[in-house]
Amino acid sequence: MSFESLLLxxxxxxxxxxxxxxxxxxxGTNDSQKSIISPLAIILFALHTIVGFLPLQEGxxxxxxxxxxxxxxxxxxxLNLGVLxxxxxxxxxxxxxxxxxxxxxxxxxxxxTLLGMFYMISAGDFLMFYIGLEIATIPLAALAAFNxxxxxxAEAGIKLLLSSALxxxxxxxxxxxxxxxTGSIYFAEISQSITGFxxxxxxxxxxxxxxxxxxxxxxPFHLWTADVYEGAPVAITSYLSVISKGAxxxxxxxxxxxxxxIFTPVWQDMMTAIAILTMTxxxxxxxxxxNLKRYLAFSSIAQAGFILLGIISGTATGMATVVYFxxxxxxxxxxxxxxxxxxxxxxxxxxxSDLNGMYKTxxxxxxxxxxxxxxxxxxxxxxxxxxxxxxxTAAAEKDFYILVLIALLNTIxxxxxxxxxxxxxxxxxxxxxxxxxxxxxxxxxxxxISIIGMVVIGFASPVYETILSFCFGx
Amino acid sequence: xxxxxxYIIAAAILGFSILSVTSRKILRAATFLLFVLISxxxxxxxxxxxxxxxxxxxxxxxxxxxxIIFSILLTSNVDFTFEKIDWKKQLxxxxxxxxxxxxxxxxxxxxxxxxLIQPQTVTPDIxxxxxxxxxxxxxxxxxxxxxITVLLLAAMVxxxxxxxxxxx
Numbered sequence: 001m002s003f004e005s006l007l008l009x010x011x012x013x014x015x016x017x018x019x020x021x022x023x024x025x026x027x028g029t030n031d032s033q034k035s036i037i038s039p040l041a042i043i044l045f046a047l048h049t050i051v052g053f054l055p056l057q058e059g060x061x062x063x064x065x066x067x068x069x070x071x072x073x074x075x076x077x078x079l080n081l082g083v084l085x086x087x088x089x090x091x092x093x094x095x096x097x098x099x100x101x102x103x104x105x106x107x108x109x110x111x112x113t114l115l116g117m118f119y120m121i122s123a124g125d126f127l128m129f130y131i132g133l134e135i136a137t138i139p140l141a142a143l144a145a146f147n148x149x150x151x152x153x154a155e156a157g158i159k160l161l162l163s164s165a166l167x168x169x170x171x172x173x174x175x176x177x178x179x180x181x182t183g184s185i186y187f188a189e190i191s192q193s194i195t196g197f198x199x200x201x202x203x204x205x206x207x208x209x210x211x212x213x214x215x216x217x218x219x220p221f222h223l224w225t226a227d228v229y230e231g232a233p234v235a236i237t238s239y240l241s242v243i244s245k246g247a248x249x250x251x252x253x254x255x256x257x258x259x260x261x262i263f264t265p266v267w268q269d270m271m272t273a274i275a276i277l278t279m280t281x282x283x284x285x286x287x288x289x290x291n292l293k294r295y296l297a298f299s300s301i302a303q304a305g306f307i308l309l310g311i312i313s314g315t316a317t318g319m320a321t322v323v324y325f326x327x328x329x330x331x332x333x334x335x336x337x338x339x340x341x342x343x344x345x346x347x348x349x350x351x352x353s354d355l356n357g358m359y360k361t362x363x364x365x366x367x368x369x370x371x372x373x374x375x376x377x378x379x380x381x382x383x384x385x386x387x388x389x390x391x392x393t394a395a396a397e398k399d400f401y402i403l404v405l406i407a408l409l410n411t412i413x414x415x416x417x418x419x420x421x422x423x424x425x426x427x428x429x430x431x432x433x434x435x436x437x438x439x440x441x442x443x444x445x446x447x448x449i450s451i452i453g454m455v456v457i458g459f460a461s462p463v464y465e466t467i468l469s470f471c472f473g474x
Numbered sequence: 475x476x477x478x479x480x481y482i483i484a485a486a487i488l489g490f491s492i493l494s495v496t497s498r499k500i501l502r503a504a505t506f507l508l509f510v511l512i513s514x515x516x517x518x519x520x521x522x523x524x525x526x527x528x529x530x531x532x533x534x535x536x537x538x539x540x541x542i543i544f545s546i547l548l549t550s551n552v553d554f555t556f557e558k559i560d561w562k563k564q565l566x567x568x569x570x571x572x573x574x575x576x577x578x579x580x581x582x583x584x585x586x587x588x589x590l591i592q593p594q595t596v597t598p599d600i601x602x603x604x605x606x607x608x609x610x611x612x613x614x615x616x617x618x619x620x621x622i623t624v625l626l627l628a629a630m631v632x633x634x635x636x637x638x639x640x641x642x
Contacts, residue, residue, distance in 0.1 A: 019627075022630075064614065105634060112627070127615075128617065128621070132621070139628040146635070196584055199581040200584065201585075203581050
């Protein structure tokens, strides 16, 4: 192994470098100099994001424990973009006087969890996968409890920690059965050793499936989601709902396609049931919410159900549609969360009824939120429409017609609740609408990037075609 | 002889685990957990994987169990007794646990376990463990070994973040 081959880990090494530099900056500055930390972190991360887009060779390191392929690198770039937007959007909240004391810790922990996700999605064996998964979840619980003085935030932290401990236990039990029956932890070796429908190995797959379903918050493993999303700070909620979920869905798909490809009929059956449950229950509960964060939590549960439609097909098209949908979903959900975080940072309000009459006072924010909700609902011409449309095509290609029909019905239901905030902003009248406020430049930038992404990606067909050319099926 | 020891140890693990879960005093539960961890170490000694047994004793029994007991003593009221769960819940969760165990045991028994044919590359002594930890070729573990350090660092920073008080 030569030194140059380590450059295959460029994404990880750069991020690690950023973490170390931030640690040094935290130690080397006194209280009055702490205001340089936020710009430093954002600039470092922006550089890291840009360098990530440079072409990267495919290859594997450390005896197959670390693999990087074009689709993995693309996925990492997508996650980078999402995190960059979140960093810009959380600027105002993070630099509020009560949060300022913990700024550098926030960045260090956030970057570490992203590093864990990188190692998780380029893992070539279950050990690296599991370690990456833990780095991506344990510190996140602390971030969810960032406003520890508020009971809800502390509750979110402890709930995230406990539910992820339970799901990790289930996941590990499944992995231990795989290791016990095949004698290997490497994905490539395991997929060769599994030759028939051994009940024990099928059970291991089910345990693995359930563990991952917790992380992606599929019904019936979703019960932690709403409380955690509501209690955590908005930045962390959006991080959980797009970045964590996207990374976990991606590696879930890769492992199902490679390690468990023999059990395809089994996991397709399971996934059909779970996808129907997830879409329906996510939508039905979203109808009843008034708190914006809870509302977006249930909407993100329903969206996870749609992601399954791409995974279930098991084809290269399916994989491409999932990655593309995650990209679109990152932009649309972050636009929605961006507006919510701006409103909550400036006015402290976070319920749908607070939005009443907001178009009169803050027309630009109202339009941004409307576009984001249109994209989440899948209304053309915003990118969300193409994301959903491609997912449906991928599932229909493999004759999952009933599933696609139910998904379509769910889309209609979701139209209703995605338009509720729009109605509140434009039509409902209010005695006391949210007063006009001027948004700071950095939040504007974050919101602008995500809205431009959301509109442009739908029309730029090279994006989808490039992703498709990197993908593989079963 | 080994078989008898195995069953004794297995019974100890099982018994202490059940006691640990059902005990209504939190300190007792933690102590039973300590016994479970020690019995697991005994199982490793029986299988002659001394390194794993030593790690199990040092890290789990020595470190983690003591940490748990410390944090119980520092934070909560030691005399606190969990409320008694009503019999319906006990019945249902008992049935669920038994059913899950039955399915697991049945599928485990169905599987035809074979000894690995491939030659044993790593002899279980400390020297080869050290080599495996630090080698970067096939079967080397230096990457997970190093990545875990990031996990520990992140966890420590996260703990500081939770503990830090704002100045107001």
